[in-house]
Amino acid sequence: xxxxxxxxxxxxxxxxxxxxxxxxxxxxxxxxxxxxxxxxxxxxxxxxxxxxxxxxxxxxxxxxxxxxxxxxxxxxxxxxxxxxxxxxxxxxxxxxxxxxxxxxxxxxxxxxxxxxxxxxxxxxxxxxxxxxxxxxxxxxxxxxxxxxxxxxxxxxxxxxxxxxxxxxxxxxxxxxxxxxxxxxxxxxxxxxxxxxxxxxxxxxxxxxxxxxxxxxxxxxxxxxxxxx
Amino acid sequence: xxxxxxxxxxxxxxxxxxxxxxxxxxxxxxxxxxxxxxxxxxxxxxxxxxxxxxxxxxxxxxxxxxxxxxxxxxxxxxxxxxxxxxxxxxxxxxxxxxxxxxxxxxxxxxxxxxxxxxxxxxxxxxxx
Numbered sequence: 230x231x232x233x234x235x236x237x238x239x240x241x242x243x244x245x246x247x248x249x250x251x252x253x254x255x256x257x258x259x260x261x262x263x264x265x266x267x268x269x270x271x272x273x274x275x276x277x278x279x280x281x282x283x284x285x286x287x288x289x290x291x292x293x294x295x296x297x298x299x300x301x302x303x304x305x306x307x308x309x310x311x312x313x314x315x316x317x318x319x320x321x322x323x324x325x326x327x328x329x330x331x332x333x334x335x336x337x338x339x340x341x342x343x344x345x346x347x348x349x350x351x352x353x354x355x356x357x358x359x360x361x362x363x364x365x366x367x368x369x370x371x372x373x374x375x376x377x378x379x380x381x382x383x384x385x386x387x388x389x390x391x392x393x394x395x396x397x398x399x400x401x402x403x404x405x406x407x408x409x410x411x412x413x414x415x416x417x418x419x420x421x422x423x424x425x426x427x428x429x430x431x432x433x434x435x436x437x438x439x440x441x442x443x444x445x446x447x448x449x450x451x452x453x454x455x456x457x
Numbered sequence: 458x459x460x461x462x463x464x465x466x467x468x469x470x471x472x473x474x475x476x477x478x479x480x481x482x483x484x485x486x487x488x489x490x491x492x493x494x495x496x497x498x499x500x501x502x503x504x505x506x507x508x509x510x511x512x513x514x515x516x517x518x519x520x521x522x523x524x525x526x527x528x529x530x531x532x533x534x535x536x537x538x539x540x541x542x543x544x545x546x547x548x549x550x551x552x553x554x555x556x557x558x559x560x561x562x563x564x565x566x567x568x569x570x571x572x573x574x575x576x577x578x579x580x581x582x583x584x585x
Contacts, residue, residue, distance in 0.1 A: 323474045327481070349485065353571045356481050360568040362474040367517070367546055429551040431517050434567070440548030443573060446564050449553045 258282060292386060301383045309376050316366045323362040330355045367433045460578075460585035462487045464510030469493075469500040469526065470544075471518040479513060479544070482571045486578070487585065497521030501529055504536055511582065516545035516552070524559060531560040540581045544569065 261282045264274075330352045337348035432440075441449070466488050468479045476493045483491050492507070494500035498521040500514065512530070516523040523543055530536045543556050546567045556564055563577040579585060 320472075320474055324477070327474070327477055331481075353482070353485055356478050357568065357570050359474060359478050363470075363472045364546055364568060366472060429549070429555045431547055431552070432549050433517070434546040435548045441550060441553060441566070442548075443566050443569070446548065446553050446566055449550060450557055450561075450564055 258285060261285075297383045297387050301380055301387065305376055305380050305383075309373050312369045312373055312376075316369050319362045319365055323359050326355065327359060364434045371433050460582045461510065462585065463490055464488075465507060466491045466511045466513065467494060467500060467503060467509040469495070469497065469512065469514035469518070469523065471495050471515065475515065479574075482574055483513075485571060486575045497523055497526030497529070500526055504530065504539070509539060511578065512539055512541045513544055514541065516543055516547050516556075524556060527556065527559045527561055542577055542581060544574075 261278045264278060333348060334352045337345050337352065339345075340348060434440075466483060468476055468483070468491060470476050470479065470493075473495075476495075480491050480493065483489070488511075492503060492509075494503055496518040497514070500512065501521070503509075504512070512526075514523040514526055523545065527541055527543070530539055530541060537560075540562045541560070542563045542565060543561050544565045544567060545552070547553075548566045553564055562581045565573060565577055
């Protein structure tokens with residue numbers, strides 16, 4: 230890392246430091262320390278930088294107190310397992326419900342017509358209601374994907390918190406080398422829900438009030454709305 | 458033209474519960490010659506071996522989705538005329554328009570009723 234010659238250099242060095250997630254907090258601190266040692270008499274800047282340095286130290290300590298490693302290793306996998314268990318349990322229960330509905334349907338076929346019709350209508354309602362399992366499964370899958378994003382973010386945070394000791398000269402030189410490497414691109418964007426197939430992104434079941442109703446979809450299909 | 462209730466119908470969904478539900482609802486409507494596939498690839502193989510009078514497919518499946526199945530079917534000289542109804546939780550305008558442009562015969566959003574299923578089949582095949 231070169232001597233800091235201007236505020237432009239400072240911001241450039243800070244930018245470089247940010248592009249190396251495993252060291253960024255330590256490097257920011259170092260840039261600040263260096264700046265202060267070079268201009269010990271510029272009190273205004275010194276105070277601002279001191280506040281910045283204090284803020285960074287405090288943030289780092291607060292982030293550590295969240296125990297991100299524990300979150301990543303215990304809570305998130307546990308939450309994902311629980312969600313998977315929900316999907317499995319609803320699938321098993323849905324099959325049991327439908328087994329029972331099948332029995333009722335068989336018996337209903339032997340009743341007088343009026344009763345038979347009523348029983349059949351009730352069985353149809355049971356089947357319709359069982360579509361909840363598919364919808365629930367898709368919603369839970371969405372949540373599991375969000376958990377994976379959170380896990381990934383925590384990973385990056387743990388990496389950034391990893392360097393608690395000041396860097397030695399070898400690390401600084403490695404950092405200078407790394408900062409000039411285009412592979413250390415800024416953080417990747419948040420992944421969308423997986424859309425492996427061609428075409429529009431898939432959104433899964435819509436929340437109430439979002440998404441189109443069957444009537445609106447009918448209108449789109451019949452050319453009353455949207456492109457032909 | 459009268460609808461032949463004996464014609465083979467192919468239903469495609471990656472959820473076993475949904476296959477069972479659709480199969481039962483179809484049975485109650487009157488169709489009892491129903492085959493099942495769990496993704497678009499399996500469905501296509503089945504369609505090449507047997508002529509189906511109607512395909513009812515989910516959209517979001519792995520590895521081959523319903524929209525890919527629809528496009529493949531519409532591009533295949535032997536299969537392109539097959540009535541194809543999409544049954545999916547996807548209810549965004551983009552998705553509906555994409556399915557429409559790909560040549561979908563009708564589009565049902567989940568959750569749906571037996572009445573809706575019957576109505577959409579009738580609008581595709583004619584009253585029965």
